[in-house]
Every structure is written in structure tokens, then in C-alpha cells.
Amino acid sequence: MAMPHSTFTLPDFTEVGALGVVGLKRIWARQISGSRPMDDEAAREWRAIHVLTSGLQVGLEELHCYLGNVQPSFASFEDWIVQRNGGSIDRAVAERINAALTGRSPPPAASALAAEIDAMDPVLDADDLAHWEEHGWVILHDSIAPEACRATAQAVWDELGKSPDDPASWDEWTDQQQCVFIQLYRHPALDANRRSRRIHKALAQLWGTADLWVSTDRVGFNPPVTPCRAFPGPGIHWDVNLTRPIPLGIQGLIYLTDTAAHQGAFGVIPGMHRTIDAWLDSVPPGVSPRMHAAEHLTLTPIAGRAGDLILWHHALAHGPTPNHAERPRLVHYLTMFPSDFPWTPGWL
Numbered sequence: 001m002a003m004p005h006s007t008f009t010l011p012d013f014t015e016v017g018a019l020g021v022v023g024l025k026r027i028w029a030r031q032i033s034g035s036r037p038m039d040d041e042a043a044r045e046w047r048a049i050h051v052l053t054s055g056l057q058v059g060l061e062e063l064h065c066y067l068g069n070v071q072p073s074f075a076s077f078e079d080w081i082v083q084r085n086g087g088s089i090d091r092a093v094a095e096r097i098n099a100a101l102t103g104r105s106p107p108p109a110a111s112a113l114a115a116e117i118d119a120m121d122p123v124l125d126a127d128d129l130a131h132w133e134e135h136g137w138v139i140l141h142d143s144i145a146p147e148a149c150r151a152t153a154q155a156v157w158d159e160l161g162k163s164p165d166d167p168a169s170w171d172e173w174t175d176q177q178q179c180v181f182i183q184l185y186r187h188p189a190l191d192a193n194r195r196s197r198r199i200h201k202a203l204a205q206l207w208g209t210a211d212l213w214v215s216t217d218r219v220g221f222n223p224p225v226t227p228c229r230a231f232p233g234p235g236i237h238w239d240v241n242l243t244r245p246i247p248l249g250i251q252g253l254i255y256l257t258d259t260a261a262h263q264g265a266f267g268v269i270p271g272m273h274r275t276i277d278a279w280l281d282s283v284p285p286g287v288s289p290r291m292h293a294a295e296h297l298t299l300t301p302i303a304g305r306a307g308d309l310i311l312w313h314h315a316l317a318h319g320p321t322p323n324h325a326e327r328p329r330l331v332h333y334l335t336m337f338p339s340d341f342p343w344t345p346g347w348l
């Protein structure tokens with residue numbers, strides 16, 4: 001149901017549909033109409049998309065694809081969200097979203113969880129925090145249990161229709177694969193990882209608040225490079241606007257199996273969150289910083305064990321690296337953020 005731009009009035013941010021969730025109709029209308037928000041609206045709507053996809057447990061990418069490809073009515077969009085949640089949305093979820101997006105205090109259940117996380121002993125020690133400050137990334141070991149790693153890895157294999165014991169099956173490219181990213185967002189194993197108290201505590205330590213939203217992110221599959229199977233990419237990149245100053249933002253992934261440095265490990269430019277201003281100044285005039293990085297920077301791969309969560313500051317140039325080992329690398333992308341996370345308009 002495509003909307004002609006000229007005749008389409010955007011609903012107010014507070015207008016709700018059957019789910020009673022603020023912001024959702026506005027976000028739907030924004031995407032369907034293809035209109036661009038003004039800067040003051042853009043920050044609120046960008047934060048709303050993240051809070052909504054977290055609270056309603058739909059992937060950001062799948063939401064964009066669904067709205068772009070299907071152009072549904074708002075009622076159909078809400079139905080789609082409900083179906084992705086097994087037929088119902090908990091009232092408490094809508095209440096938490098509405099409180100966050102209208103600047104009210106979190107409801108009791110969310111406050112109780114934040115208090116529980118606050119009361120936990122730190123999971124990142126002083127050395128971890130110093131490492132984060134200096135290098136812009138840190139590892140949380142045992143972020144999820146070995147059984148959770150196995151269950152999540154199995155979910156990836158099942159989704160792809162490939163087998164860990166059949167390297168020939170790794171060659172077949174499936175519709176769910178976009179570079180190393182696999183379009184699997186909802187699965188009991190992924191949902192369980194998102195409830196990890198250790199992960200929540202680590203992110204609470206870095207953000208300075210336990211009132212956080214967990215991303216509904218996808219999984220990754222990076223198979224060994226062979227003469228008939230190229231590295232799927234992406235290459236070195238940032239997922240953030242490079243307009244300065246770049247505010248705090250945290251990305252993360254969990255290794256689901258032990259991952260050697262040459263096994264397609266996640267790679268970064270260590271410390272770039274501290275040096276990025278000088279580095280941007282060194283980019284020749286008229287040259288895209290992203291292109292310049294691709295030509296001149298080399299990622300340092302980070303090895304890890306199954307269950308390690310790697311968290312990185314989004315000002316670090318990063319990306320997966322080519323897999324020159326025998327086994328694929330499997331990950332679950334996962335992070336958390338406060339509802340008022342800092343954001344800079346534009347895209348450099």
C-alpha cells in the first residue's frame with residue numbers, strides 16, 4: 001500500500017494503534033512515505049526505532065525490509081509484530097516503551113531489573129575497564145553458558161540448512177546470508193542470550209546505567225576461504241556517522257565457538273576511539289574517510305573462546321576478517337543501550 005508523498009500527513013508521535021505503543025505509527029508512516037525527518041525529529045525517531053525494535057523484538061534490518069518490500073497498512077504492520085512474538089505482546093512491554101519514549105520513569109518491572117543489575121558484583125574488573133579506555137574494546141568471558149553457545153550455534157546451522165560436518169554445504173549461498181550476517185533474529189536460544197545478566201551488567205558498567213534496552217540483532221557465519229568460496233565481507237567499516245564529536249556507542253558480538261585469530265575473527269583498529277579526530281584530519285580533502293580506511297587501515301583480529309562477548313566502541317573501524325582456518329566462525333551480535341543514547345544527525 002504505497003502512500004503518495006504529497007497527500008500523506010504523518011501521524012503525531014504519540015498516536016497509537018491496537019498495540020498502544022507510541023512512536024510506532026510515526027515510524028511506520030515515515031518509512032512508508034519515504035519522508036525525511038528534520039534534525040530535531042530525527043534524533044527522537046532514530047532512538048524510537050531502536051527502542052521499538054528492542055522492546056517489540058524485531059530486527060532493525062528485517063523491519064526495514066518488511067516495510068520497504070511489503071508497504072503494509074499500519075494494522076498489518078502491527079499484526080506482523082504480534083506474529084513475530086508468538087501471538088501477543090505483553091502489556092508491560094508497551095508500558096516500558098511508552099515510558100521511555102515520552103520521558104517518563106521506567107515502570108516497576110524494568111526498575112526492578114535495573115536494581116537487580118545494579119546490585120550485582122562488577123563483571124568487568126579494573127583491568128578490563130582500563131583496557132576499554134585504552135583500546136576501545138573489551139572481552140567479557142563466559143557471557144553465556146557453554147550449553148547456550150551450543151544451542152545458538154545449532155540455531156545458526158539449522159537456519160542455514162548447513163551442517164558443521166559437511167564442508168560442501170558451507171559453499172551453498174542461501175537467501176539469509178548478507179555478507180557474514182544471517183537474517184535470523186528470533187529463536188529461543190537468541191532470546192535467552194539477550195536475558196544474560198552478566199552481559200547486562202557489563203554493558204551497565206560501560207554505559208553507567210542499568211536501564212538498558214537489548215538489541216534484537218542477528219547472527220553471523222564466516223566460513224573458511226577456499227578457491228571456490230571467497231570472504232563474504234563486509235570489509236573494514238563504521239556503523240556510525242563520522243561527524244565529530246563521535247559520541248559513545250557500543251557494539252557487541254558473542255563467539256559461539258572457540259575462535260582463533262586466523263579463523264575469521266572479529267577485527268578492529270585498536271584505540272581508534274581516541275585517535276579518530278587526528279585520523280580524520282589526515283584524510284586528504286575530497287576523499288571519503290570510509291574509502292580511505294579501506295585502502296590504508298589493517299584490522300587486528302581478536303581471538304576468543306566460545307562464550308566470549310566482545311564489546312567495542314563504535315568509533316573503532318572494524319569488521320570480520322577472512323577465515324583461513326578449517327572451521328567456520330559463528331557469532332551472535334548483541335548489545336544494549338539506554339533509551340536516550342547520544343546521536344549526531346547526518347551521515348559522514
Ligand SMILES: O=C(O)CCC(=O)C(=O)O
Nearest residue numbers: 220265266267318319320
Ligand atoms: O562479524 C564481525 O566480525 C564484524 C561485525 C560487524 O562488522 C558489525 O557488526 O558491524
